[in-house]
Amino acid sequence: MATPVQRQYWELKNQNPEAVLFFRLGDFYELFFEDAHIGSKVLGITLTARHKGTENEMPMAGFPHHAHKDYLEKLIETGYKVAIAEQREDDEGKISRYIARLVTPGSTLETGTLKPDAAQYLLALEHNEAQQTFALAYADVSTGEFCTAQFKDEARWWDELYKLAPKEILLSTTDFNKESLTRRLPKALFTPRPEIKIKAAVQTLSDHFPANHLNVAGIDKMETLLVLSARVLNYLADTQKTELRHINQIKHSNVDEVMALDAQTFRHLEIFGSLNPGEHNATLWQTLKRPYSAPGGRLLRYWLCNPLIDLEKINRRLSAVQELGEKPNLRTPLEAQLKTLPDLERLLARLSSGRGNARDLAFFRDAFTVFPELAKTLQLAEADLIGKTPTSLSVFGDLTELLQKALVENPPLEITQGGMFTRGFKAELDTLLSLTQDSKTWLENYVETCRKQTGITHLKATYSRNFGFTLEVSKSHAGKAPESWTRRQTLVNAERFTTPELTEYETKALSAEAESFALEHRLFIELKDEVLKFLPQIQTAAQNLAIVDALLSLSRTARAYRWTAPTLRNDVGYLNIQGGKHPVVEQLSTESFVANNLKMNPESRFHLISGPNMAGKSTFLRQNALIILLAQIGSFVPAKKAELSLYDRIFTRVGASDNLAAGQSTFFVEMAETARILHAATPKSFVVLDEIGRGTSTFDGISLAWAITESLHNDLKANTLFATHYHELIDLAEDLNGAANWHVSVTQNEDGIVFLRHIKPGGISDSFGIEVAKLAGVPESVVQNAREVLRRLESESLLSGKPNLFSTAAVTEKVVEVPAYSAVESYLADINPDDLSPKEALEMVYKLKNL
Incomplete structure (x- = not known):
């Protein structure tokens, strides 16, 4: 039973x-x-x-x-x-x-489970087949963020899910295919939830949010979003078991106001994760100088996921970044002050959800104490993105004074055991604390009196929950205990006694201590409520400071790496990058990075890039995509000069990978990624293609690459960089009005090939595959055999009169031949005169003289 x-x-x-x-x-x-x-x-x-x-x-x-x-x-x-x-x-x-x-993973407030610079999303989703829309509602209970979004394009919906990376997804019985979700979001936890009718959903949201808020948020007529929002809010209420005061607004995201980036672009450009396991630092995120505060870090991550397509908004960020870089009297104190701030958003969420403690209140006290000096520093700024921040920091004077008066310097984490408040804050508490302290003094004096009366020098007072206060005497001295003492507990080496005086003391002492603990707990609740009265103002201040911190991060990055402010324009298809570099590779490379130029416009919108493996084609392709992305988040860029139109999307098709879990081969994945580009790219898009058609037969591959080239050039008219080993495409590019051939320069010497990494006009017909194989360590016997096979294939092709796809001789006059550079020419090819100081130039003259 x-x-x-x-x-x-x-x-x-x-x-x-x-x-x-x-x-x-x-x-x-x-x-x-x-x-x-x-x-x-x-x-x-x-x-x-x-x-x-x-x-x-x-x-x-x-x-x-x-x-x-x-x-x-x-x-x-x-x-x-x-x-x-x-x-x-x-x-x-x-x-x-x-x-x-x-x-749960999507509703946790436990600090150890939260990444400081990443959101922790709980998400609900639905595909409305009748309206052909794809909807999302998501919240981060650790910060109070609550958003909705709706898409007509299923692919954009998946892109958003990838960016959000939800920890937990709430599913109803009619939701999207769970198998597909599990495959694409393998780390998410899926939680079934009951259906909610629209009437109940509206009631739930109306009860929680301010009057007319659904109308202000712009979702009052969007039934799917209302149902999803209610599903998220109900689940948070069920898990937290408390009022969620910090979730006080819904933001409806207009997905057409930001650049579209899909999952493959994030992976290929290595924005947050490296393609090579173990190289955690080889990402754009790790290269940027990180914000000092956690909210600043989360905001910068959001900016990287959502580049702007509004010229005015971009220029506002650029102006602020430039001002922060140019004013050390603004920047230096600002850096020192931001370093001291806690994560105000998550502290507020903990306090609002009943998880806070007196240590959290002390963090608020210390932050508010910094605010006046921080506001004074920010008043030096002229950029309008920073201008509102000082005002938002100036409303906490009385609250700061209250917290300073109330709390001890380092309050305990436990809120039921006292020790949180200063003497002089509450007279009633002072009285109870005095009684407690006086009783402790009495106990010390009483023990000393007992020692003298009994002659037991090692007598001591102890306390346990089961036996209360006792006098402990060793077994060898237990016989000296007076008859008025009552034995309470026998230990291996000691006896414990109580006395009438000790029993009376225990009643008074524990009563005073219990009363003081209870009073401090009540005072903590009152003080917490005083802080929460300023909840909206604290949220506004935290958000403004996050913006300042993210801008300061971009400014620090620009100064550290000597990046340049880009110039953006409102036309289509114009791109002029002078001296561009890859932001990550340059910082990680032990060699001097070779800068390159890129100029594109509607009349020269498709650039075909040929050259051997390892020469730097992939780096060149990705660096230009990253420069565009950085420019459109409002960052300076790794280039001497960058002028560009606004791009609506960046597409990438880079590298070889398969998806074995989905039964997809490398070639299928390549074609699926290419299909996405061909379906979604526009004249305002930037497309990067690094090899197409390699996973099938040569003729199939060339045919596909040829057709894809024509489609991108003739139909989509997107700015495109296409790196290829199919030299047959060089002739095609020469025949297309808006296309141009480029190659990565190499030279040959007696030891083999030397990669110069300069991008130069014209195509190059030799991929130097055998030479690259030799560099990679392929045995010499295999290399020599490969050369003999190549000569035989070329000879057979010439005798038969048939075009040979592997031939290095089938080069038209339009193709640039690879020069056999002299030592002086090779040395000069790696020099950028604009980067030399007078002293360095003189040293190089002497070095050239000795070559």
Whole structure:
């Protein structure tokens, strides 16, 4: 027969069958049955069992309640949900248990599970087949962000899901194919949720958000978005078990106001993740000088995911970045002040959700103390993006004074054990603290009196929850205890006694301490509520400071790497980059990076780039795409000069990869990525193609590459960089009005080929594959055999009169021959005169004289 505790357990477990249940028993959390096995496997805690070996065996594992934070965070990071069951006692002393909160990957506020510079999204989605729309609603409970978005294009919908990278997705029975979602978002947790009718959804949202807010947000007529928003809000309410005051507005995203970037572009350009495992620093994100604050980091990440297509907005950012770079009297104190700020957004979320403590209030106090000097510094700025920030920092004077007066310098994390408030803040608290302190003094004096009266020099006072205050005497001196002392506990080496005076002291001391703890807890709640009265103002200040921090990050990056302010224009298809460099490769390379130029316009919009592997074609392609992306987030760029039109999208088809999980070959993936480009590119797009058609037969590959070239040039008219080894395309590019041939320069010497990495006009018909194989370490015997086979194939082609796809002789007069550079020419090819100081130029003259 089940005990009352077991019945409580099963009642709570049945309410949350999908969650690991932390069941509070006294000072421990216990896990039972399958949860115990999970705890043993994931957390490494000892697995035991009650009634072991019987049909009633109950596997169990547990840990002290004060250690639950680390175990909770580990389970969440592993993808589990956790239900926390706390215990409470009623007036009659009866103990019951209840679910205090449900912690899930998409609704966690645990600091150990949150990445400081990344959002933690909970998301709901739906495909409305009748309206042919794809909708999203998502929230980050750790910051209060709540957004909606709607798409006509399914591909853009998937792109947004990739960018958001939700930790948890709420699905109803009618939602999009879960298998497809799981394949594309393998790290997300999928949680089923009941359907919500539109009337109930509107009521839920109206009860939570201010009056008329749905209309202001622009979604009051969008039924799908209303239902999804209610699904997210209801789930957060179910998990947090508290009021979510910091979620106080819905922002509807207009997806047409930002540049479209798909998943393959993020991967190929290595914006956040490297294509080479282990090279974590080889990304644009790691190359940028990071913001000092966590909100600034999250905002900069958002900017990288959503480049602007509005010229005015871009120029506002550029102006601010330039001003921060030009004014050390603004920049230097600003950097020092921003370094001191905590994550105000997440602190506010914790406080609003009932998770905060006095240490969090102290963080607010310290931040508010910095605000006046920060506002004074920001008043030096003229850029309008920074101009509103000083005003938003100036409203916390009275609150700052209250927090300074109330809190001790370093308050404890626990809010029920006192020690949070200063003497002089509340007279009532001072009285209770004095009683507690006086009683401690009395105890010290009493122990000393007992020592003198009994002659027991090593007598000491102890306290335990079960026996209260006692006097501890070693076994050898226990016989000296007066008859008026009452034995309470026997230990191995000591005896513990109580006395009438000690019992009276215990009643007074514990009563005063308990009252002081209770009063401090009430004062904490009151002080927390005072801070939350400023919730909207704190959110505004935090958001403004995040903008300043992100702009400062871009300014620091520009100064550190000597980047240049780009010039953007409102026409179509114009791109002029002088001395462009790859922002990541330049910083990581141990060699001097060779800068290159690129000039495109509607009359020269398709550039075919030939040349050997390893010569730098891929780097050149990607660096220009990254320069465009950086320019449109409002950043300076790695170039001597950059002038460009606004681009609506960047497309990339780079490298070889397969998708074995989906049963897709390398060639299929390549064609799928290319198809996406051909369906979605516009004259305002920038397209990067690095090899097309290599995963099939030569004739198939050339045919596809040829047709794709014509489509991009003739129909889509997008600015395109196309790197290829199909030399047959060189003739095609010469025949297309808006196309041009370019090549990556190399030279040959007695040791083989030398990569010069300069992009020069004209095509080049030799891929130098055998020479590259030699450089890569292919055995000399294999290299020589390959040369003989190549000569034989070329000879057979000439004798048969048939064109040979592998021939290096089938080069038209339009093709640039590879020069055999002299030592002087090779040396000069690597020199950029504009980069030389007078002293360096003189040194090079002497070096040339000796060549």
